[in-house]
Amino acid sequence: MAAHASLTFLGAVDTVTGSKFLLEADGTRVLVDAGLYQGLATHRRRNWEPLPVDPRTIDHVLLTHAHLDHTGYLPRLVRDGFAGRVTCTRTTAELASIVLRDSAHLQQEDARYANTAGFSKHRPALPLYDDHDVERALALIDPVELDTDVALAPGIEVRLACAGHILGSATVDVHLGESRASFSGDLGRPHHPLLRPPEDPRAADTLVVESTYGDRMHPAPDPDELADAICRTVERGGSVLMPAFAVDRTELVLLELRRLVGEGRIPDVPVFVDSPMALAALEVYRRAATRGAPELRPEARALMADLDAGVQGVHDPEASMRLNRPGRSSIVISASGMASGGRVLHHLAHQLPDRRNTVLLTGYQADGTRGRQLAEGAQQVKIHGRYVPVRAEVVALTGFSVHADARETLEWLGRAPRPPRTVYVVHGEPASSAALARKISTELGWTAVVPSYRERVLVG
Template sequence: MNTAVSFLGAARTVTGSRFAVTAPSGRTVLVDCGMYQGARELRRRNWSPFPLRVEGIDAVVLSHAHLDHCGWLPRLVRHGYHGPVLCSPRTAEVAAIVLRDAAHLQEEDAAHATRRGSSRHTPALPLFDTADAEKAIDLFRPVPFDRMTPIGADARVRLRPAGHILGSSTVELESGGRTVVFSGDLGRDDHPLLCPPQPPPAADAVVVESTYGDRRHPPRTLHHLAEHVERALARGGTVLVPAFAVDRTAVLLMALRDLMRSGALPTVPVYVDSPMAQAALEVYRAAVRAGDLQIRDEVRGRAHDPFDPGELRLAHSPQESAALDRLTTPSILVSASGMATGGRVLHHLVHLAPNARNLILLPGFQVPGTRGRAMLDGAAAIKIFGEYVPVRAEVAGLDDLSAHADAEGLLAWLRGMPAPPHTCYVVHGEPAAAAALTARIRHDLGWCAVVPELGERVLVQGRAA
């Protein structure tokens, strides 16, 4: 019997990454344990029973700390998992922040549903709670990059920097005599803060993401950001940026610093209203100060704060957050979540979306079924807290700040493999994006490439000598 890979999430969709690698002995390693986000039909999968025996999982390996790659871990713990969770040291730091915030939001949403009587259960149940998150965090076992680490008797794992967010990794997993490489989420070569992804090693199979598998990013420029923001500030509006708390907020603040220091934008107050984003910024600052090798040479070891545009202001308490809805002077307000699925940004949308002076700037991929995607697609109203809120504010999308490699970047990373794998599996993308990247891999590289089905189990065949 050969080593097998089971696709338990992120198959023909861009969320919920979970992949199980099972050796001939039956020992299993789970690579990523992500939460489904987006449309209701996808979110319901978070409540589905886990398809494998939890007792049979030797270890979990996390590629990085985004919720769609680590957010289901507390639920796995609730189901009885108590083995190690291997990840890079920075992922351990950031994922702890992400999971605590996610548990808090789960508890808040359940309490809100109980008050409204909108749940099937009384009281409403969270997917997981703070106790589950803390148990999951206690299982983190940080491992350094570029070191082969044993997992049980018949598996080993090595992590390499992926350049997507701080701590993000590609995963090389040797199991039962076969090697499978997982891209996780790959970063861009021109990320302003992080070094490019390291090339992959030789492998029998490779599992690659395809978030932007059907498109090419325009050259990274701050022109579009400056144009949108300047127009809103000139009409006296507030720029509301629903930004991912991890990495996107840091990159956005760096961009605003450059624009304000160059005079391309006026220096106005920039508010960060997300406890998770503020905590993540501290991890990023520590990495810069410590000279972390993931950080680009031109940023590493800077004496000044690269994330302060000049008038950076942090909203800590709920009262400070609420006061931001009454701003009377042109300002920029950065709040989470990045696709407007939850968090403090929802309260700001209620107050700011109805006013045509304001700008809602969406700097990154918006999963179908989210409020961010609805606004980007021109929705005249969005539903928040059970009521519809009119969207009269200008809405603009911005791919310039995306931290995902595009189709060319994904292909370039794959070309870096020393030899072709037996099979390339294309995951973590909408159907059109996954299909487009699969076609490019077949045509440009001449490889066997497929888009697996959810729940599909495949045997890992050895590559040709």
């Protein structure tokens, strides 16, 4: 079987998003991740193009974790005919149900708004998928335990291991007869406050590794960066807006805010979580901590129990709109983390023109997103068909990343029990992927390649 196994790169090549990797062996097709493209329009258009392989011929989908750029294409895959089995961890299944339902809701709302306001070039504007497609996709999910061999077809087995990126995230090892292919998914860092560090890689012939931060090391956290930004905003009578990924990033931001208030480092102003998806994800984290999920650190239960103090959840749109004129300084945490959609866009439209306010960017900002534009000093950004002036202070925080940097990735790779035949470097912007491939080649002495979109290679 190994001689006939192949791997085709259908996403997360020359960009960070859109993860899709197709394994084929003896008539069985397995898609590792079914992610949505985000960022540049040239990449987003691929969401609408027919998949290069007929979805009806795919037998299995394996999900590394619940973020949209790894799961968000699944409902479209189902709409176009996929009816196979979807394998992931239990907590990925829980979080994916939240993420995908929210994605369909936002797409349907955006389509309605675009048709009403008339700013879309499509007549009519349509969502990529709808609620019905999501429910059909969720019905196909079959959760499995970490570190357990699961048979997909005769001679094909998969094992998921802790990746330490977000709750439920996993590396994926696929045995194809005598050949083995491993996928890092999004690789976490050794010191996540809630999650255990990534498990060491297993022996593999082909290893596919992410490179989001492949050309850099995370700077040492500035202990004053967040506190100083909040304090000076409150002093000038403004409010703080924190675009944050609803899954995991919101939890980390709340933990840090709670610590700073407890130490008297920042004023105890109201903190609002304005994201139904983030509030639902918080509940998943709480349940996982209560039951002692294996990927969580022992101290996670106590940390999560203390998280709610001073935090107000915002559920309905009317309460969300009131936050645009709060009457006093406050902190609003809202999705999406790269300002590519969701309620945060309405907050940005109202708060960016006011010099008293501050926008704190809490994570990676992909090329082509509003978050990247703000991080790079844009004087105006386009929101819902109108340009909004950027007068508020913008601060890109450096301490919240849960992606391994170049050094951490190399150290993880170096713990493999034996060198793979080939390492394929994906899930990064071109410069990041090329830099990590060079480091793997020079420092580890392995063959490392940055694949091209739709390239097909042999496994083993």
